[in-house]
Amino acid sequence: MRTFVAEQLTAVFRIVILIAMSLYFMISMNVGMTAIATAPIPFILAYSIIFRKEMHEGFRRCDEEEGRVSSAVQENLTGVRVVRAFANEGRERDRFEKLNEKYTGMWVHMGHVIGKFFSTQDVLCGLQILLVTVFGAVFAVQGRMTSGEYVAFVAYNGMLSFPIRRLGRMLSEMAKAGVSMDRLAYVMNSEPEHDRPGAVDADMTGDIRFENVRFGYEEGHEIIKGVDFTVPHGTTLGILGSTGSGKSTLMLLLDKLYELPEGQGRITVGGVDIRDIRTEHLRRNIAMVLQEPYLFSRSIADNIAMAGDHMDLAEVEKAAQAACLTEAIDGFREGFNTFVGERGVTLSGGQKQRTAIARALTQDAPIMVLDDSLSAVDNQTDAKIRASLEERFGTATIIIISHRITTLSKADQVIVLEDGRITERGTPEELKTAGGVYQKIYEIQLGLREGGAAHGE
Ligand SMILES: Nc1ncnc2c1ncn2[C@@H]1O[C@H](COP(=O)(O)OP(=O)(O)OP(=O)(O)O)[C@@H](O)[C@H]1O
Ligand SMILES: [Mg+2]
Incomplete structure (x- = not known):
């Protein structure tokens, strides 16, 4: 031109x-x-x-x-x-x-x-x-x-x-x-995201509700086939499900990264349809750790401090501490100023995940989503991170997606998703003996049963 x-x-x-x-x-x-x-x-x-x-x-x-x-x-x-x-x-x-x-x-x-x-x-x-x-x-x-x-x-x-x-x-x-x-x-000319007229900055400390949610990425190919659940504020929901069952999709819908079309059910926070909540407000109040953590070619500190405009180092360090990242960072010659390279090539998978968690923690949001975010860290670190999350987020609503039973065991409520539908729900204790997928995976991971299922680790 x-x-x-x-x-x-x-x-x-x-x-x-x-x-x-x-x-x-x-x-x-x-x-x-x-x-x-x-x-x-x-x-x-x-x-x-x-x-x-x-x-x-x-x-x-x-x-x-x-x-x-x-x-x-x-x-x-x-x-x-x-x-x-x-x-x-x-x-x-x-x-x-x-x-x-x-x-x-x-x-x-x-x-x-x-x-x-x-x-x-x-x-x-x-x-x-x-x-x-x-x-x-x-x-x-x-x-x-x-x-x-x-x-x-x-x-x-x-x-x-x-x-x-x-x-x-x-x-x-x-x-x-x-x-x-x-x-x-x-x-x-592609259409920019825009809020509905009259979109509000709703209170985000209410319950999260999915009401008969149906969604497909392509016309005629439904991925989420009518999902209903409520996460009371301040509690933790665990989601278990085989790959491709639609777990990440549910979280993308919650964050409005994909818009739930009209007539396909509702997602509400504190009773307000998220379609009526200002998108920026919604996202600022949901600390989302996506399944594939994406790091930018900047320093570790800059990668963690992405959510705020002017974040001081103390805040970054606090978040890193909570994400069990401090030890690793101390091992780097340049500490927090270590350059992580394009897509974080210089970090290990677990370090990348923890950096992404620390990034979400700086957001100090009332809702936190961890999409398979602890898969690359060992059991011990996993437990440590969850403990520090609990401590820090006593009042937050947390949604944890995981394939690991130990990660889910502390949740107040667990749902099992299969092929876009909820097949089991209850407390981890109840599901352990419910005779369903949860119990099967529980036994496999505990070594009580031979592997072979899709969830075996
Ligand atoms: N952007 C997309 N466009 C089209 N189809 C998609 C897209 N993202 C995901 N899918 C399809 O939607 C289905 C559900 O994907 P989703 O990522 O929600 O699964 P998941 O339960 O998170 O799986 P995993 O445990 O492997 O992360 C899959 O069959 C996938 O192929
Ligand atoms: Mg996923």
């Missing part, structure tokens, strides 16, 4: 003035000849316009293919460890090679298309000049035009045909810029 604006758009004035002036002089010299000279111009322009469509389509395909090639490169660079671990370099190189060849082929094809367009256009313009030269000569011989006028007319016609040809090329450039414009517009 920049190229188009800088190189083509500025030429428009020159082209318009050239055409207008040439036409003016030509008409003032000989109207009949001007009519002959301009007769082919609509055809030349029409040809350009028809061709523009084909080119637009071609450029769009090239652009999309370029996107595929660059995402393949980006994926391979960020996932280089996976590629190497699977000794997959050769296959990935082949895949890139193939994509790249396809992309190259597309441009070669476009080269042919553009070549065809330019050469045909040149022929058409050449014919127009031929027309003027031949008819002008006839006119001059017949005496309807002096030979001086003839020479001048041919010269002016040259000045006319150059900008016409240029206009055609500009159309092709416009097709290219149009594609970029469409792709930019796709991003720029």
